[in-house]
Amino acid sequence: MSQSEHIKDLVRYGLEKDVDKFKEALNELIEHAKKTKRINYALQLQSLLRDTMRNEQNKTPKLVGSKSYFAGIENRELNDFILEKITSEYSFQNIVINDKTKNQLEFLVKEHTARKILEKYQLPISNKILFYGPSGCGKTLASYVLAGELKKLMFVINLGAIVSSKLGETSKNLAKIFRQASVEDSIIFIDEFDSLGKIRNYDQDHGEMKRIVNTILQLFDYLPQSSIVIAATNQIDMIDDALLRRFDLKVKLDLPNKKQIKALIELVLKNGNFEFDKKTLTSIIKNADGLSYYSIQKSLITTIKKTILENNIINPDRIVISSAIFNSLLLEEKKQIENN
Numbered sequence: 001m002s003q004s005e006h007i008k009d010l011v012r013y014g015l016e017k018d019v020d021k022f023k024e025a026l027n028e029l030i031e032h033a034k035k036t037k038r039i040n041y042a043l044q045l046q047s048l049l050r051d052t053m054r055n056e057q058n059k060t061p062k063l064v065g066s067k068s069y070f071a072g073i074e075n076r077e078l079n080d081f082i083l084e085k086i087t088s089e090y091s092f093q094n095i096v097i098n099d100k101t102k103n104q105l106e107f108l109v110k111e112h113t114a115r116k117i118l119e120k121y122q123l124p125i126s127n128k129i130l131f132y133g134p135s136g137c138g139k140t141l142a143s144y145v146l147a148g149e150l151k152k153l154m155f156v157i158n159l160g161a162i163v164s165s166k167l168g169e170t171s172k173n174l175a176k177i178f179r180q181a182s183v184e185d186s187i188i189f190i191d192e193f194d195s196l197g198k199i200r201n202y203d204q205d206h207g208e209m210k211r212i213v214n215t216i217l218q219l220f221d222y223l224p225q226s227s228i229v230i231a232a233t234n235q236i237d238m239i240d241d242a243l244l245r246r247f248d249l250k251v252k253l254d255l256p257n258k259k260q261i262k263a264l265i266e267l268v269l270k271n272g273n274f275e276f277d278k279k280t281l282t283s284i285i286k287n288a289d290g291l292s293y294y295s296i297q298k299s300l301i302t303t304i305k306k307t308i309l310e311n312n313i314i315n316p317d318r319i320v321i322s323s324a325i326f327n328s329l330l331l332e333e334k335k336q337i338e339n340n
Ligand SMILES: Nc1ncnc2c1ncn2[C@@H]1O[C@H](COP(=O)(O)OP(=O)(O)OP(=O)(O)O)[C@@H](O)[C@H]1O
Pocket: 094, 095, 096, 097, 133, 134, 135, 136, 137, 138, 139, 140, 141, 142, 233, 234, 253, 264, 293, 294, 295, 297
């Protein structure tokens, strides 16, 4: 084929936006240039091709079934295990926690903010945190707060999916995710950390379980000090002791006590011009006792919505919300929990 034929191919594939065929045609032109002893021209074309491939990464749309499409599949599988990459604007003001926990978490933030100073003295930085406790009590929220306070990117990992979808490949996939997250100096948030324990049930000889625990222990050990792993579980008993020991900080986020229920209600009300019809919160706090932060917050928001819609309030300065509705919703929540 002559040089002009190769160029015609290039133009055609270029106009058709078929990147793979275009690259093939370009490679043929390069070979042709080498054969016809125009080495300089061949080298120039080659470096043009290399540069674009380097910059291209995932920016160009891929033709389904093309070579570059299949090359992307491995990364896509990895992305299935990363539920989301998030940045957060949450701060300690968005969460109700007891003083001890708050101090622990604030100290962690301080350690990371002043990491360079501590490293000068070769001091280790705490970077492996376990949040445990009942559902709806702030494990995920506390992770967002840390990401927000530290201004770090957070990778939310779906461990349940990793473990159940490809038994046997869990270790490999975990290692890939850790590698990616540590390069980006970020937080790895592993929800449902207890799903590791469930492998015991699938696997007779515990071989897979041991392998995964070992992988995690190693990944934890080699985690750069600037990265953070946060694991969350509501079944701490399912987690292997060797793994539990590796956490620098184990924080229980429990159901709210009376003081915390009050603080939560105030936190929700703070965002609007709302107040209760009766001055006393005593009966509300009593009815909310035993419920999670999530259930209480949900009931309160429903109460506010009902009050607004049922009274047709358009835009008054202060909206008086009904403690009767709130109390009945709280009792409903309790009943539902008892029935489950
Ligand atoms: N301690 C808290 N302070 C303020 N709000 C809270 C707190 N805990 C929970 N909430 C509210 O409830 C929502 C759900 O809580 P979150 O997702 O953090 O619970 P979780 O402990 O991760 O539960 P799960 O075990 O089901 O994942 C939060 O987005 C927040 O609105």
